[in-house]
Amino acid sequence: MKPLLNFNRMKANFLDLVQIDSLSKKERAVALVLEKALLKIGAEVSFDQAGEAVGGEIGNLIARFPGTDPTRPTLLLSAHMDTVVPGEGIKPICDGDVIRSDGTTILGGDDKSGIAIIIEVLRTLKEKSLSHGDIEIVFTICEEFGLVGAKHLDCSQLKSKSGIVLDCDHADFLFTQSPASDRMEFTVHGLEAHAGVCPEAGISAIQIAADAISRMSLGRIDFETTANVGMIEGGAAVNIVPKTVFVRAESRSHNEEKLDKQTSHMRRCFSEAVDKFSVEKNGKKITGRITEKVWRDYNRVNLPGSAPIVRAVLQAAERCGYSVKTNATGGGCDANIFNEKGITVPNLGTGMYQIHTVDEWLDFKETCQTAEVLLEVVKTFGTEAS
């Protein structure tokens, strides 16, 4: 059977999209191109206030594509417009079904592959006059910058109760489980002193931080829990006992109890380390001190197999002749936020690999597979077939 979708057009669109720079907070150029494309298909397009809230160029793009069948539920389709660094001046190189960058930048398949799929599905629905329910499209800003575009999205303006995010690797996987994440910022306050003349009068914030981090369980804690200290900065000069160190860290787990335990452990390492280093001043013992900021970055996702959208995707894939299975990911994405806000949204892979590196590549065969599956979902969601 000849596929309904135009894969050559989807590829050309993808190649165009990755060549429009769109680092987080700088999504305006790509957003305007997408607005034009969506208007041409017959969608209604608007932008929300998220851009102002996060100090970016433009807000989330929200589009409504009217359905042919008003009895069907509205379906949300979402992908993010921003990319990580180095993501400026991307020159995609096609080698058969493999698309990569020239090695100096990321490719931007994360997440322009998801956007290209959604646009191609909408174009096909319109051109072939296929039957479908109302579709809401959200192309977010700043996903890579702490999911803040989605966090600022006013979901009460959306009608959808179900949706699909396209923002993951394997096209054979529908990610229905994703961890919760805690973020931590520690500021270690030591005591400044001349490192050569009177080091005994100082308390090294770097030493406290080093002690704390060296005793921390980090990396893969168990099959569902991870932790990372991702940023550290501090000190003023080599001849000054450092007064301040700033540390950013995160923990993630699919299990709330384990997440609490890991976060507490990391906090405790800092509070214990601070007691180990002290100086005497006027007969009084002085130690350093820690100020910390700890917050829940996003909640976990754990969708049941019985959720209508999960069943719809798996069955659509089967009808298309693909074996798509549910899976768990260690990553967080906009889907975490949509689910938190009451819209049931799994995350379907698009064939993007080695993302967030200059070796990122796209398996375009997988991108086509996901486009086929998505089209089938959209055609059937809310009908007997799904």
Ligand SMILES: [Zn+2]
């Ligand atoms: Zn992504």
